Amino acid sequence: MLSLPPRVGLGADAPSHERIEDVIYGRKHGIALTMDVFKPREGAHGTGVIYVVSGGWYSAHEAINPEVFGELLKRGYTVFAVVHGSQPKFTIPEIIEDMHRSVRYIRHHAERFGIKPDRLGITGGSAGGHLSLMMGLAGRPGNPEAKDPVDREPSGVQAVACFFPPTDFLNYGQTGRDLFKALEEELAPFKAPFDFQEFDTQTRQFVLIRDLDRRREIAREISPVAHVTPDDPPTLIAHGNADTLVPIQQAEVVLEKLRTAGVPTRLVTREGQGHGW
Structure with a gap:
């Protein structure tokens, strides 16, 4: 599975923390979107980190494991474990919308959570x-005309540190090899989140997008590498150079583009390690 990052244990000497479960950050199609908030009882310094609970674009509350981000809690970060709408029910474009909403919600309620709205990492x-x-690379401005005050907040973050991420669905593993070739091979178990759909206003139903040019355009839109600009936040990626599911080439291409744009970057290469280590 496109997996979660390696665990960092809380350890016996970990400081205690408060856990606020099932904070509703949004609703869609009659369901609630939730996150759990983890607040250090001592040493909190007002910086928040969003932990994206997602493996293969599958997300569930029971997948939240505080051991994964235990080191962050020990160092005084408030952690927001965000559960997004999960595949196979929802596709990646829909999931991305959930993430934008979660960032906006956290920022709007920064005072409640004891963090500074301009000090958010992910x-x-x-x-x-x-x-x-x-x-980090495709955060959006808020809409000042929005009825919901949460939607008036921007959805960008100030830092990104992530593990073995897909970044370029038009050049997956090598230049010119697109998502649709990868879906026939290493990404075959993950077809559902790429079943791009659109709403037909005449039939009043969702239909699959079958036009290949349109599918490629969506693949570009959901590729972080397509959104690089000079004002992007500092970005760190850790990746194994023996990863056959998400090749390290995916980290290299986005970091090279960020460096060219003048954005501070760092690649941590895990020698001989595959996906998920």
């Missing part, structure tokens, strides 16, 4: 890393 592994990069 992390995740594999699919969670992809979504982290989308928030």
